[in-house]
Amino acid sequence: MGKIFRERTPVGEARKLFLENISPIRESEEVPLEACAGRVLAEVVIAERNVPHYRRSAMDGYAVRASDTLGATPSNPVLLQLSENVGEGTCIWVHTGTAVPDEADAVLMVEDTVVVGDMVEARAQVYPNRNIGMVGEDVKIGDLIFEKGHFLRPCDASVLASLGFSDVRVLRKPVVTIIPTGDELVSRENTLEVPPPGMVLETNGLMAALYVEKWGGIPRCTKIVPDDPEKIADAVKASLDGDMVLICGGTSVGKRDHAPQVVESLGKLLVHGVGSVPGKPAALGVIGEVPIVCLPGYPVAGLVALYFFARPGLRKCGAIPEIPDTVLKMCLAAKLSSRIGYVSFVRVVFEGDRVRPLMGAGAGVLSSVAKADGYVLVPENVEGYEAGEEVSVFLIE
Structure with a gap:
């Protein structure tokens, strides 16, 4: 050539x-979860434990037997004895995330109760398993968590941490x-x-x-x-x-x-x-x-x-999955010129709810990019756009 x-x-x-x-x-490498965001998984992740691994309360309130709240309403409350154990007619206080005793099969929200001394007025009826997070409700042993090639985000690191991971294998x-x-x-x-x-x-x-x-x-x-x-x-x-x-x-x-x-x-x-x-x-x-x-x-x-x-x-x-650009649909505040036969990279600035092309911004004027909020890509077969036309604005990273 x-x-x-x-x-x-x-x-x-x-x-x-x-x-x-x-x-x-x-090629792959092990990285700590603290450094895994933005990396690409090199292997499939399968859950080796349940999350949660115990029955937990989904609310602040009282662990109860659901049958003991039968018919409870604000005008017709059922009295329960506050205790250290759950049994017939008794209840115990639980925080959100607290393990629910085996004897209890529901949690009565604190908003549906009134405490009088060591007695709790149940003002709502609950059903079995109400307000309880069951074993494996979030993740079950054997669940496919992430496929190979998954692009890891901070929320994914949290899921991996909940499964007991401290490190993860990613592509270099x-x-x-x-x-x-x-x-x-x-x-x-x-x-x-x-x-x-x-x-x-x-x-x-x-x-x-x-x-x-x-x-x-x-x-x-x-x-x-x-x-x-x-x-x-x-x-x-x-x-x-x-x-x-x-x-x-x-x-x-x-x-x-x-x-x-x-x-x-x-x-x-x-x-x-x-x-x-x-x-x-x-x-x-x-x-x-x-x-x-x-x-x-x-x-x-x-x-x-x-x-x-x-x-x-x-x-x-890097086998990094394609991430869609941030694109806004906005109308032009002024005419945008381009050249037929070329994709034109036109820098624009926000002007209220519209965008205006930066004028006099040649290829050597780097500050025009710093001044721009985004850019418009004009296809080869289009000779610009008129003021008022809607265009796709890509935000400059």
């Missing part, structure tokens, strides 16, 4: 081709190496001084690393690599022990843009140039079994490539 890309691959086609070349991770996280490239880049270690004209602080690597971590991977950042194809190739080769490589910058067709050609020389370049605005110069490839995403150097274009390709690639690599 030559340096000039004459055709740009549609975003959906490029993503499909890229994902077809990614194999999910199979994908390791993603991030290689910032560019002669114009200055390390953020030197942030106290303003770079000279023509030089900029390296920020794309930081953004990529934080998104990788947010999306379930482990970022591994290299030092800045100059615009030298041999040095970029060396950095990529040294990173192939990970699960994915993100090369930041050097993806276009200029004299200092070498990333796609390096990928092609080491493996297979699947796509160079995609039908998205911004993000056209993005490139995708695979070296051995390691997927490679070449992110454009312009920050917003790089962000778009992260969303379109790195995120789904990372999810497939």
